[in-house]
Amino acid sequence: MTMQKQTFSSPIGNSVQRKEGPKKVTGRSKYIDDIEFKNCLHGTTIRSTIPRGKIKQINFAQDIPWHEFTVVTAKDIPGQNHVALITTDQPFLADTDINHAEEPILLLAHQDKILLERARQAITIDYETLPPVLSIPEAVEAQTIIWGKDNILKSYHLEKGNIDSIWSKADFIIEDTYETGAQEHVYIETNGMVALANKQDGVTIWGSMQCPYYVQKALIPLFNFTEDKIRIIQTETGGGFGGKEEYPSMLAGHAALLAWKSGKVVKMIYDRAEDMACTTKRHPSRTHHKTAVNKDGRILGLDIQFIIDGGAYATLSSVVLSRGTIHAAGPYNIDHVRIDAKAVATNSVPYGAFRGFGAPQSIFALERHLDQIARKLNLSAEEIRRRNFIRDGQKTATGQLINEGVDMESLLDRALKHTHYKQKQRQFLDDNISNTKIKKGIGLATFMHGSGFTGSGEKYLASKVGIQLDRDAKIKVLSASTEIGQGTNTIFSQIAADALNTSTEIIEIFTPDTKYVPNSGPTVASRTTMVVGKLVQSAALGIRHTLQKEGYLKPTHSEVEFRQACLNYVKNHGELTVMAEYQQPPGIHWNDQTYQGDAYGSYAWAVYVAEIQIDTTTYETKVTNFTALQEVGRVINPILAQGQIEGGVAQGIGYALYEKVNLKDGRMINANMTNYIIPTSADLPHIEVLFEEVPYAHGPQGAKGIGELPMDGPAPAILNAIAMATGLELKSIPMLPEDLMKAFYEN
Amino acid sequence: MKINFKLNEKNISVDAPPMKRLLDVLREDLGLTGSKEGCGEGECGACSIMLDKQLVNSCLVPIAQCEGASILTIEGLGTEENLHPIQQAFLECGGAQCGICTPGMVMASFDLLKKNSNPTVSQIQTGLAGNLCRCTGYVKIIDSVTKAAETFK
Ligand code: FES
Ligand code: FES
DSSP states (O other): OOOOOOOOOOSTTSOOOOTTHHHHHTTOOOBGGGSOOTTOEEEEEEEOSSSSEEEEEEEEOTTSOGGGSEEEOGGGOSSOOSOOSSSSOOOSSOSSEEOSTTOEEEEEEESOHHHHHHHHHTEEEEEEEOOOOOSHHHHHHTSSOOSTTTSEEEEEEEEESOGGGTGGGOSEEEEEEEEEOOBOOOOSSOOEEEEEEETTTEEEEEEOOSOHHHHHHHHHHHHTOOGGGEEEEEOBOSOOTTTTTSHHHHHHHHHHHHHHHHSSOEEEEOOHHHHHHHSOOBOOEEEEEEEEEOTTSOEEEEEEEEEEEEESSOTTHHHHHHHHHHHTTTTBOOSEEEEEEEEEEOSSSOOOOOTTTTHHHHHHHHHHHHHHHHHHHTOOHHHHHHTTBOOTTOBOTTOOBOOSOOOHHHHHHHHHHHHTHHHHHHHHHHHHHHOSSEEEEEEEEEEEEEESSSTTHHHHHOOEEEEEEOTTSOEEEEOOOOOSSSOHHHHHHHHHHHHHTSOGGGEEEOOOBTTTSOOOOOSOTTOIIIIIHHHHHHHHHHHHHHHHHTTSSOSSOOHHHHHHHHHHHHHHHOOEEEEEEOOOOTTOOEETTTTEEOOOSEEEEEEEEEEEEEETTTTEEEEEEEEEEEEOBSOSOHHHHHHHHHHHHHHHHHHHHTOOOOEETTEETTOSTTTSOOOOTTTOOOEEEEEEOOOOTTSGGGBOOOSSHHHHSHHHHHHHHHHHHHOOOOOEEOOOHHHHHHHHHHO | OEEEEEETTEEEEEEOOTTSBHHHIIIIISOOOOSOOSOSSSSSOTTEEEETTEEEEGGGOBGGGGTTOEEEOHHHHOOSSSOOHHHHHHHHHTOOSSOSSHHHHHHHHHHHHHHOSSOOHHHHHHHTTTSOOSSSTTHHHHHHHHHHHHHHO
């Protein structure tokens, strides 16, 4: 028998176990509220109770020992009072003007949490109230101006072909308006931060977050410190979904201000009510479609007005709007497209990033609209899509040439076959005639989702990643990309291990800490695997090449040889760090002015099918089966990838059927888990996840983005299924039983 | 007020205000931070523990009620080196993503499997309906419990 050299099967494509899994399943992971900070103070926030007005006076009740408290108002801010993000319109603490309910005005800290809560309730504020703007129509009407000259936070205009030339040639012109509601993230770990701040050491923040460098960027002007004096450390994060993209900057700022004034470590952990009522949510939207169609189902032109409610400050609305705009025309080849998009200001708590980032809103409208068109033309839902799908060699609404080797039509065929779509449709229609109590439906949505930042975003970010062979001969991945449950740690170790031809066990992921890790950009936009993962791969290959070039490693090696090579290298030269920086793949062009060009490096493509049943006595809709078929490039870790899709679909089902943010005078009145319902295990169907894998040339091992995609499809597929079951062309979500009942009565 | 109870097989005694929530006693006084607070009002199950062989939300239990009781928390179920079969199954099947619901979910699964060692999917769905997870869509959690049940058999 000959001795075989130990070789590795690549970890790519295998369900390698979650890197931090053992700690998580045993309850040993330390989230921010689990970490002990000796003698820390607890912080809390006093917020406005009105949506718009001016602060007249702050009253402190008599029976509280105020001298024991640290009190911070806008006047105590050492630097600039704005949360630096894209613009600078949002203050950390309102000084005189109140622009939304729950706006932070004053901060309090004390060692005793119970006393702190008593003190919080002992502060009252007198206001001079002003008329608020609380809806998209009011904002557009612009009777009252609350932001800029016209309440418009941002607008885009996108044009392909000449839409106005087409109306006269169309057999049909079909118009309608669609609406989507706000959605709360409900990550199970609420926002929390701990801060230390003083002149000598600067500011140190520990907390739950997606983007450490965003927090750093926001705290630099707040304290007028240089970046080396602002250190941000991510702790284990219990879910984000976009909800911990920009808001952590606000909370970190608050904790830091209290720490600065008190000279002590300050901990601020929101309870569920505060987290739900005061932090960002998904932008509500309103989309108007006017469509020119031929009688054979060919869409000649799409004229779309897409409006999102941005809330009181600009935050990320411009980029959310951008993604929503680009996705508004879907995966279809249409010659004439015009999209007018606006993000408007209202006196609502600022809306922000949420998985899908504007795309679920505009895709909901388009996919519902297509079903309506199909019914008017007496075509099936699948046929209208089939006749309009974009194919390789054709151009999207932004003029991007599609060339990914993905065929939507074959995805559709696979989904139809797999779900027995036609058969079920016939059977449900039959059943619905005989069964007056239960109505069944099946519906679909076809869509695509761009991975990574829009347009030139990735170029400007110029993300960096390092791989370090450290003094103990361990391999460490240095990046600011955070593990928030989606599997970053595991995926990065798989990519690095594959590049180094070693096992994932010897790869360690360095804690995202701005003192030590380079800025690999924010953990958003389905960019971590595709964009940052590619950098992990390049940097790891750099380590391998250095070891080879210096004669420590042969072109093929065993794990033992690899470890030995690392040890030998470190002994002779000390530690080795290789950095990789983002290079835009060749041939990508984007024009920010005309909104034309290559909007995304690549897209993920999908066909989702929902089966539902409605109880016509309670008007409850239940999703009975869900199939999610998608092309996402190479799947690096099947269990993690499935988990992303399943979780996203569950949030999409919640978005469609359960989750309603009830606002009264700009305040969320159902800010608790009893009255804001997210799906439980008993509410959800089995979610079947199917992949089609067409490797993407510029992703690590062919991978593309995956995280946001599953948020786009469920709501339209479900509402299309409800339309089939009931004959009602419903145009808004969430569709709770009371909404459905209303629709029944109105028709 | 002094309260004596058994925690993860050890007799202990704590001094705490009678109405202090068991969750806070575990986390603050005893340093057992595996049980999480997701809502503080009995809705999410992140704080689930076993109290006298019953699954309870520890955010709703005043410590005074624990006198003489026997309590099992996630820390008593298994360790990283010595995982309980349910924890092993969660690890293998992808039942934990962000992990914040996981300790409660594992405790609820423990309770479920003790009552029914061979649950159907729909029994698992109902059995875990008091524990919210925002990451997984529950599919991999159900897989984990099914897998753990096989190991139990
Ligand atoms: S924290 Fe106890 S049930 Fe949510
Ligand atoms: S794994 Fe994140 S909430 Fe369940």
